[in-house]
Amino acid sequence: MSEEPETDREALEREAERVRARLYDTLDVLDKRRHDVLDVKHQVEQHVVPVAAGGAIFFVGIGGVIALAVHHAIDSRRHRGRERMRAFTRIWRHPERAAKYQPRSILAEVGRKALLAAASMVAVEITKRALRKVMVARDAREARALPA
Numbered sequence: 630m631s632e633e634p635e636t637d638r639e640a641l642e643r644e645a646e647r648v649r650a651r652l653y654d655t656l657d658v659l660d661k662r663r664h665d666v667l668d669v670k671h672q673v674e675q676h677v678v679p680v681a682a683g684g685a686i687f688f689v690g691i692g693g694v695i696a697l698a699v700h701h702a703i704d705s706r707r708h709r710g711r712e713r714m715r716a717f718t719r720i721w722r723h724p725e726r727a728a729k730y731q732p733r734s735i736l737a738e739v740g741r742k743a744l745l746a747a748a749s750m751v752a753v754e755i756t757k758r759a760l761r762k763v764m765v766a767r768d769a770r771e772a773r774a775l776p777a
Contacts, residue, residue, distance in 0.1 A: 665671050673680050720727045733741070 665675075
């Protein structure tokens with residue numbers, strides 16, 4: 630009877646060792662995969678075609694935006710005179726439409742004035758603080774320059 634529990638225990642220990650070994654192998658594989666996923670060089674090597682395609686699309690898009698901006702700048706310069714003549718003709722034919730004054734609502738006017746006042750206060754405070762720093766630095770330099 631004493632051998633039977635001993636063999637069961639040994640069998641359980643062998644099974645535990647086998648399961649533990651499989652778990653370590655699984656953890657090693659997962660660790661390698663984690664390392665590969667977070668390794669940028671490895672990812673670029675694995676996915677060369679999509680990375681190259683994405684880079685090409687990005688640079689073609691940037692080039693297209695730049696080309697469009699240049700074309701628009703050149704085109705607007707070319708048509709500026711014609712547009713000025715059209716605007717002058719419209720003003721001449723319909724002077725009542727030119728520069729109509731549209732009064733703002735009271736709420737919009739109060740909000741605009743409050744925003745301007747707040748911006749002015751911030752600008753004044755920033756200027757005061759900058760001047761104080763300059764004055765303190767100048768006073769410190771003068772104090773160091775005086776003989777003790």
